[in-house]
Amino acid sequence: MNMPCLTDHSQVFRDADPHVVSHYVNEHVGSHCIQLPKSADAYAYLNHRRLASLDLCQISYGSSVRVTSHALEDIFHLQILLQGSCLSRSASGTRHLVPGELLIINPDEPVDLTYSDDCEKFILKIPTQLLESTCQEQRWLYPREGIRFSRQHYPLNQLHSFTLLLETICTEAEEGDGLPRVQEHYAQIVASKMLTLMGNNVLREHLACSNSTFERVIDYIGRNLQTDITVQSLADQARISLRSLYALFEKHLSITPQRYIREQKLLRIQACLADPSCNVRNVTELALDYGFVHLGRFAEHYRKQFSELPSDTLRRRCPLAIAH
Numbered sequence: 634m635n636m637p638c639l640t641d642h643s644q645v646f647r648d649a650d651p652h653v654v655s656h657y658v659n660e661h662v663g664s665h666c667i668q669l670p671k672s673a674d675a676y677a678y679l680n681h682r683r684l685a686s687l688d689l690c691q692i693s694y695g696s697s698v699r700v701t702s703h704a705l706e707d708i709f710h711l712q713i714l715l716q717g718s719c720l721s722r723s724a725s726g727t728r729h730l731v732p733g734e735l736l737i738i739n740p741d742e743p744v745d746l747t748y749s750d751d752c753e754k755f756i757l758k759i760p761t762q763l764l765e766s767t768c769q770e771q772r773w774l775y776p777r778e779g780i781r782f783s784r785q786h787y788p789l790n791q792l793h794s795f796t797l798l799l800e801t802i803c804t805e806a807e808e809g810d811g812l813p814r815v816q817e818h819y820a821q822i823v824a825s826k827m828l829t830l831m832g833n834n835v836l837r838e839h840l841a842c843s844n845s846t847f848e849r850v851i852d853y854i855g856r857n858l859q860t861d862i863t864v865q866s867l868a869d870q871a872r873i874s875l876r877s878l879y880a881l882f883e884k885h886l887s888i889t890p891q892r893y894i895r896e897q898k899l900l901r902i903q904a905c906l907a908d909p910s911c912n913v914r915n916v917t918e919l920a921l922d923y924g925f926v927h928l929g930r931f932a933e934h935y936r937k938q939f940s941e942l943p944s945d946t947l948r949r950r951c952p953l954a955i956a957h
Contacts, residue, residue, distance in 0.1 A: 637799035682806035702744035717752030784832035
């Protein structure tokens with residue numbers, strides 16, 4: 634089975650103190666702590682390259698080692714065991730990894746990994762911003778709390794195309810003279826592949842799903858026009874991020890959520906003002922009922938939307954009505 638690897642052209646350390654290597658990893662790959670056996674006489678090695686916003690790393694500590702971290706915060710780790718074995722502990726249980734297995738670590742998850750003496754691993758560091766920007770570009774939706782991978786262990790033989798992609802970006806990174814724009818494209822392809830091949834909470838572009846989410850948001854607005862509807866409350870109702878919410882409105886209506894809410898409130902007010910059966914004492918009271926506290930601004934929005942003032946609509950419905 635082919636596995637991604639960096640050659641000696643990417644060598645940073647060879648036969649080095651594991652703690653020195655660990656310090657470098659903390660700076661470039663992800664915050665962590667290592668615990669070595671007291672009697673360990675270990676010689677670590679590390680190969681490292683950067684490709685656009687991605688970091689590629691190949692490492693062995695030369696001894697059994699326990700690697701722990703409270704959380705990776707704003708990055709994802711994709712780790713592939715190249716040699717040896719690894720014991721992975723998490724809230725979902727304990728798992729033994731063997732060569733050819735892939736592990737994804739989400740940003741908010743504690744890390745607790747114990748590697749064998751002969752362990753060697755490949756690490757791909759992916760910033761959360763890259764995955765989020767890929768979703769935004771593709772108009773995919775993800776929850777407000779962020780993207781998370783639900784399935785975190787894979788044998789590489791289930792991800793053949795992704796493995797080939799990782800081999801390619803290793804080669805591209807080691808060439809050293811790649812154009813920045815080309816490298817950015819590779820990084821975006823990696824992010825897209827991860828989001829399409831590996832189980833996660835992203836709602837990808839399926840028309841029925843997208844329409845269903847949008848319809849729920851529109852229905853919620855229609856049922857709550859007399860309340861203070863915030864954009865955040867809409868995102869919470871739809872269980873998507875604010876960016877995804879704005880993308881949803883841009884896709885379906887080419888306007889912002891705030892503008893849509895205001896227009897719907899004004900439409901409801903106009904219908905009340907024009908309907909003789911609707912009990913309206915005056916314009917001011919009705920405007921306040923729908924959350925318009927700046928009455929001058931309300932009248933101007935109304936005039937722009939309907940080409941007349943709200944008092945004109947009420948007067949036409951009932952000439953004797955008093956509009957304030």
